[in-house]
Amino acid sequence: MADPTKVDPIHQFHINTLIPIEIGGYDVSFTNSSLLMIVTAVLAGGFLFIATSSRGTVPGRAQSIAEISYEFIASMLRDSAGSQGMKFFPFVFTLFMFVLVANLLGMFPYFITVTSHLIITAALAILVFVIVLVYGLWKHGFRFFKLFVPEGIPVVLMPLVVAIEVISFLTRPISHSVRLFANMLAGHITLKVFSGFVVSLTSLGAVGIVGAILPLTMAVGLTALEFLIAFLQAYVFAMLTCIYINDAIHPGH
């Protein structure tokens, strides 16, 4: 930015067209977001591929990371959805890795955070929702709707409970996607605002430089916090996916 006193915390979320592409009247240009998605997939996939290429019985450092992430997601899925849920393991693992690496890459200055756009998180959440719905119906047929009818509820309360259950089921993709999106968006805005304070204050001279120490400390602390949140939100996203998949596999409460 040419004018250091002007800070636009929203600027970092702009989608910039790198290669204009238009198909069937839709603008599907290759953008900075597309680039980051490719970097995410290539980086995560490449790392896992290279890390496991030696197939060591005694793992090295990189292989350990690959194995730990494998075990981490596998135990998470097994704990919440049972061993039957393991058929969704590749999906959950891909989801976790993609979100995690996209979140972490977003921490680099000038890199857009792919997951800070609602459309991306919504697409992933709806994908989970559709998979749960389709698999649940295909596997259990109408018994899948037992999901909305908890056992041991008095008949009088039944309509109310079922209504609540249906609404909570239908709003899942919203909460699922907004949680990740909002966390990423808010975190990056906060980070940018505090960093902006530093720039603004230092331009005021000696007093400003001293005064800038506080927002600088905050920005450093927030950066650490953002790294934690980047991991945590990927974890939460995958965890919720596991819980929803469990509903598709075991619809009875």
Place this chain on the structure above:
Amino acid sequence: MFVVEAYAAEGETQAGTEVPHDDAHANTFPPFDSSTFPSQLLWLVITFGLFYLFLQRVVLPRIGAIFETRSDRIAQDLDQAARMKDEADAAIAAYEQELADAKSKANEIGQSARDSAKAEAEAERKAAEAELEKKLEGSAAEIEKIKQSAMGEIGAIAEDTATAILQALTGAKATKAEVQSAVAKARG
């Protein structure tokens, strides 16, 4: 890098003019700018789909295979350890057995030596006893003989004494045959 250049270019435009540089969507909040949705969705589908296929086909089976090989290896090593332990146990058992055999053999030898020594001592003792017995018997017979002869002599002494006493008391002379029969009568 593309991103940096693009960002820098945009930053300059924006800072320089304050006029939205890119049709409408510079003014709207970027995450809610629906004009970018088709592009984002398409590229998400492409990258996420390929990433999924790559992980599912290549990476995850590979990590799974690593785990399998490792657990196989561990099971194999455990088997080997168990087998070696069995062998060691067998060796210990054989050693114990041999030790016990040797001990019992030693006992046996000792016992038989003791037994034969005892038997020998017993036999010697018996022989000595038998000899003593024989000697004792011989002595007893001698004593009996001496006694008999002494008793025989007692008759003669008694006859002499009786004759002498009779002569001294009565002055009569008894015949030898009379005294003899009287003594024999008295002796029973």
